[in-house]
Amino acid sequence: MVYFKKMAVIGVGLIGGSLARVLREKGAVGEVVGVGRGEANLKRGVELGVLDSYTTDAREGVAGADLVFVATPVCTIPKVVAEIAPFLAPGCIVTDGGSVKETVVTACEPLMPAGTFFVGGHPIAGTEHSGVEASFSTLYMGRRCIVTPTASTDPAALEKVVELWKLAGSTVPLMDPVQHDRVVAAISHLPHMVAYSLVNAVDGYDRFGGDLLSFSAGGFRDFTRIASSDPVMWRDIALTNREAILEMMDFFSVYLEKLRGLVAEGDADGLQAFFLNSKQKRDAIL
Amino acid sequence: MVYFKKMAVIGVGLIGGSLARVLREKGAVGEVVGVGRGEANLKRGVELGVLDSYTTDAREGVAGADLVFVATPVCTIPKVVAEIAPFLAPGCIVTDGGSVKETVVTACEPLMPAGTFFVGGHPIAGTEHSGVEASFSTLYMGRRCIVTPTASTDPAALEKVVELWKLAGSTVPLMDPVQHDRVVAAISHLPHMVAYSLVNAVDGYDRFGGDLLSFSAGGFRDFTRIASSDPVMWRDIALTNREAILEMMDFFSVYLEKLRGLVAEGDADGLQAFFLNSKQKRDAIL
Ligand SMILES: NC(=O)c1ccc[n+]([C@@H]2O[C@H](COP(=O)([O-])OP(=O)(O)OC[C@H]3O[C@@H](n4cnc5c(N)ncnc54)[C@H](OP(=O)(O)O)[C@@H]3O)[C@@H](O)[C@H]2O)c1
Ligand SMILES: NC(=O)c1ccc[n+]([C@@H]2O[C@H](COP(=O)([O-])OP(=O)(O)OC[C@H]3O[C@@H](n4cnc5c(N)ncnc54)[C@H](OP(=O)(O)O)[C@@H]3O)[C@@H](O)[C@H]2O)c1
Numbered sequence: 001m002v003y004f005k006k007m008a009v010i011g012v013g014l015i016g017g018s019l020a021r022v023l024r025e026k027g028a029v030g031e032v033v034g035v036g037r038g039e040a041n042l043k044r045g046v047e048l049g050v051l052d053s054y055t056t057d058a059r060e061g062v063a064g065a066d067l068v069f070v071a072t073p074v075c076t077i078p079k080v081v082a083e084i085a086p087f088l089a090p091g092c093i094v095t096d097g098g099s100v101k102e103t104v105v106t107a108c109e110p111l112m113p114a115g116t117f118f119v120g121g122h123p124i125a126g127t128e129h130s131g132v133e134a135s136f137s138t139l140y141m142g143r144r145c146i147v148t149p150t151a152s153t154d155p156a157a158l159e160k161v162v163e164l165w166k167l168a169g170s171t172v173p174l175m176d177p178v179q180h181d182r183v184v185a186a187i188s189h190l191p192h193m194v195a196y197s198l199v200n201a202v203d204g205y206d207r208f209g210g211d212l213l214s215f216s217a218g219g220f221r222d223f224t225r226i227a228s229s230d231p232v233m234w235r236d237i238a239l240t241n242r243e244a245i246l247e248m249m250d251f252f253s254v255y256l257e258k259l260r261g262l263v264a265e266g267d268a269d270g271l272q273a274f275f276l277n278s279k280q281k282r283d284a285i286l
Numbered sequence: 287m288v289y290f291k292k293m294a295v296i297g298v299g300l301i302g303g304s305l306a307r308v309l310r311e312k313g314a315v316g317e318v319v320g321v322g323r324g325e326a327n328l329k330r331g332v333e334l335g336v337l338d339s340y341t342t343d344a345r346e347g348v349a350g351a352d353l354v355f356v357a358t359p360v361c362t363i364p365k366v367v368a369e370i371a372p373f374l375a376p377g378c379i380v381t382d383g384g385s386v387k388e389t390v391v392t393a394c395e396p397l398m399p400a401g402t403f404f405v406g407g408h409p410i411a412g413t414e415h416s417g418v419e420a421s422f423s424t425l426y427m428g429r430r431c432i433v434t435p436t437a438s439t440d441p442a443a444l445e446k447v448v449e450l451w452k453l454a455g456s457t458v459p460l461m462d463p464v465q466h467d468r469v470v471a472a473i474s475h476l477p478h479m480v481a482y483s484l485v486n487a488v489d490g491y492d493r494f495g496g497d498l499l500s501f502s503a504g505g506f507r508d509f510t511r512i513a514s515s516d517p518v519m520w521r522d523i524a525l526t527n528r529e530a531i532l533e534m535m536d537f538f539s540v541y542l543e544k545l546r547g548l549v550a551e552g553d554a555d556g557l558q559a560f561f562l563n564s565k566q567k568r569d570a571i572l
Contacts, residue, residue, distance in 0.1 A: 278482040
């Protein structure tokens with residue numbers, strides 16, 4: 001089994017805290033050090049037993065670590081890696097949990113000193129909650145964690161990162177960072193863009209005096225749950241996965257336009273076929 | 287309290303069955319007769335205690351009834367009303383549960399013989415299940431049922447219909463049929479069009495070989511739950527509420543286009559404001 005003597009978690013939130021919890025439970029880590037900006041969250045991490053200790057100095061946190069997990073907001077990951085790189089112990093593996101991979105991997109790989117290794121990863125799991133308080137050890141159970149090696153990734157480091165996500169309960173598809181960004185743009189980022197647009201549109205419609213949202217029932221509420229996700233996190237995702245999100249929004253618009261045409265023409269067969277294909281594909285993933 | 291000697295329910299499904307159940311529980315109906323096309327569902331309605339008796343002959347079913355609730359698919363409601371109109375007892379109130387109102391009310395009002403009354407209604411409540419088996423007496427509890435009187439609606443009949451929905455546990459806003467159709471287009475029909483388009487788009491994307499749907503996690507699945515609603519029912523809704531749905535799809539596209547612009551420009555402040563407004567409005571309806 002994969003084993004790390006000292007794991008440093010930089011950004012001890014939902015994603016970082018949950019990985020620390022499960023690796024601890026599995027006995028895959030000796031010591032866990034939390035690194036963050038604010039003491040309150042880190043202290044809570046120690047109280048909850050997620051961390052053995054903490055520091056607000058990232059350089060101190062990574063000293064002697066053989067595993068560093070960077071789980072701060074996507075935009076900040078390259079900055080964090082740039083800051084810690086000169087202080088990494090030989091053989092150290094740095095991996096991350098950021099939701100966007102091409103920009104992160106491209107920026108981080110060249111920062112790594114010889115004999116240390118960067119491997120990008122992204123667990124497809126989450127909740128709307130954040131901070132270490134929201135973390136739990138089964139978050140990754142039965143989910144997928146996409147790991148994104150490139151031509152320059154060290155095979156042994158890759159294997160260890162794959163193994164740790166498997167320990168967390170995930171299946172671990174390997175994917176090119178560019179492909180990864182399209183996959184998550186499609187199944188996560190696009191739905192968020194659509195849900196945010198939908199709530200704003202319904203909110204903005206005032207032909208009859210507004211307040212349409214107050215009429216919403218179960219379906220609409222479930223549907224738009226993701227439209228109340230953290231605006232700062234989604235701003236960052238929209239900024240960092242720009243190309244892929246635009247590609248997917250344009251791809252989506254073609255289908256929306258096609259459906260608009262069917263509605264406008266009153267094409268009964270076309271409408272039914274359009275809805276049926278969606279139902280069948282949706283039911284197949286349940 | 288409002289009381290009906292004999293209620294006929296035409297279309298004993300989720301909506302019709304649930305109203306019969308709750309009015310029975312409240313003691314607001316003497317006898318309930320179910321009318322449908324197939325015997326199996328109607329028989330089950332008697333077994334479940336939703337109905338006292340049933341018939342497949344609508345004329346026979348409405349004989350002597352002082353309340354008729356038409357809860358068949360929207361497209362069929364005017365046909366049903368045309369068929370039963372000559373056989374209604376004097377004073378009978380006919381009301382419906384169809385999700386679209388302008389086409390239904392416009393078609394049904396002129397069919398009513400003097401001394402009988404049509405009042406349009408639409409309970410904003412539902413599940414993905416159908417048939418009498420799926421019905422339950424608390425479906426309408428804490429929901430809204432929009433009732434859509436027009437200039438020619440009888441005030442006493444209107445009052446009784448409002449009262450029966452209140453008995454079922456709903457609040458009962460009154461609305462012009464045209465306004466109603468925009469409200470439901472916004473909060474129900476548009477989200478369905480968007481969800482169906484989203485699933486079809488993600489299913490259709492094959493730049494990397496397809497099967498993106500298999501990567502979907504919690505958020506996407508919740509979001510697209512409504513994309514597995516009954517294709518025939520939604521075909522009919524798209525056909526009967528055409529104008530309002532097109533209006534809302536176009537309105538939505540303006541917001542989607544606006545967001546696309548913010549993503550393309552990498553406008554951090556604009557993105558955050560767009561997401562934050564959605565979050566605040568969404569959280570306010572929770
Ligand atoms: N939530 C999801 O659904 C999900 C799913 C998969 C991947 N991810 C990715 O996982 C990462 C973390 O997300 P999360 O959900 O765990 O968020 P989170 O619960 O808010 O945790 C992030 C942590 O990062 C630290 N942090 C925040 N802003 C920072 C900054 N500007 N610089 C340095 N550190 C900062 C915070 O700790 P301090 O305040 O102590 O610094 C915070 O505890 C992100 O890259 C996200 O894209 C999220
Ligand atoms: N489900 C929702 O979320 C919801 C919410 C609000 C309003 N509505 C409206 O309520 C009405 C009924 O919906 P529901 O959800 O109750 O559907 P449902 O459970 O399928 O019930 C509809 C019933 O109508 C009968 N029926 C079906 N096709 C018919 C046809 N072509 N001609 C005559 N009768 C037919 C069926 O009984 P037989 O096979 O015995 O004829 C069936 O039991 C629709 O107008 C719908 O727009 C639905």
